[in-house]
Amino acid sequence: MRKLHNVTVSAVHDTSTEDAFLAEAQQYRRELLAHCYRMTGSLHDAEDLVQETYLRAWKSFANFQGRSSVRTWLYRIATNTCLTALDGRQRRPLPSGLGQPAADPTGEIFDRHEITWLEPLPDAPREDPSDPSVIAESRESVRLAFIAALQHLSPRQRAVLVLREVLQWKAAEVGEAIGASTAAVNSLLQRARAQLDEVRPELDSPRLEPESPEVADLLARYTSAFADYDIDRLVELFTADAVWEMPPFDTWYRSPADIVTLSKTHCPAENPGDMRFLLTTANGQPAAAMYMRNPQTGRHEAFQLHVLDVRPNGIAHVVAFKEDRFFAKFGLPEVLNAP
Structure with missing residues (x-):
């Protein structure tokens, strides 16, 4: 027998154990939504991908060996679900990311509904307002400028950058999650950082918080x-x-x-x-x-x-x-x- 947080898993998984496991997993739904949103730039897609993540987790529950936390395991599934979904898809830009110069404000404007635009993300209710550092870090990782900049990266670069710099995973953990060597992860991260510096050099500029x-x-x-x-x-x-x-x-x-x-x-x-x-x-x-x-x-x-x-x-x-x-x-x- 082994303990996974508050869930006891035996060699043979029964329905009650699976239900308890998935009930525990639900506490990570909001942060998984933010993770899938960082990867895709779409609230709609992120919601669908979180549902797919939980479906895959439920189907593969019997193979979960407890070598990592439930949270880490879910992030691995979510990351690979996003990578599969992003295969062959175009990035989601904002107009300023299309590569054209600023326009004449007196000129004509045209709807371009055929472009899959970046979407906004509703904020979650703040659960722990007593820790400003946690709040600030969470906000920074979903700010529009950051999400728009991520769209300039390949899906694997996005995954590596988010897992390493937002979630603070070790390179070896990221490599295991996406099926890459540690050296490949470090190379992807280096290229991702360079690309972000090129497209959005102002990402670290100071900002005022919404409640100020x-x-x-x-x-x-x-x-x-x-x-x-x-x-x-x-x-x-x-x-x-x-x-x-x-x-x-x-x-x-x-x-x-x-x-x-x-x-x-x-x-x-x-x-x-x-x-x-x-x-x-x-x-x-x-x-x-x-x-x-x-x-x-x-x-x-x-x-x-x-x-x-x-x-x-x-x-x-x-x-x-x-x-x-x-x-x-x-x-x-x-x-x-x-x-």
């Missing part, structure tokens, strides 16, 4: 500028090289002046009160759900989910996801009641 008073003040001014339809006020909120993008449109924009011009040129709002907001968080970052007044019904309907990268000197990056389906995933209503 500075962010609360900035969000209030940001949402107020839109709600009052005083778009010129946005200029003072952005950093000098701020970036704005809004998938599924394939263009992106740089500088406060261009962001303001874009909003004036292409935003369907015309009057104060046309836009309203609910505040939330996504990818460990402050976020604001925008609702646009429907001129036919007068109702404010789900329009965009803005995920903000806030630095000490202002808003450095906004990704405005124009997909209604994200609202339900974030527990947000599709229509706002009258104020």
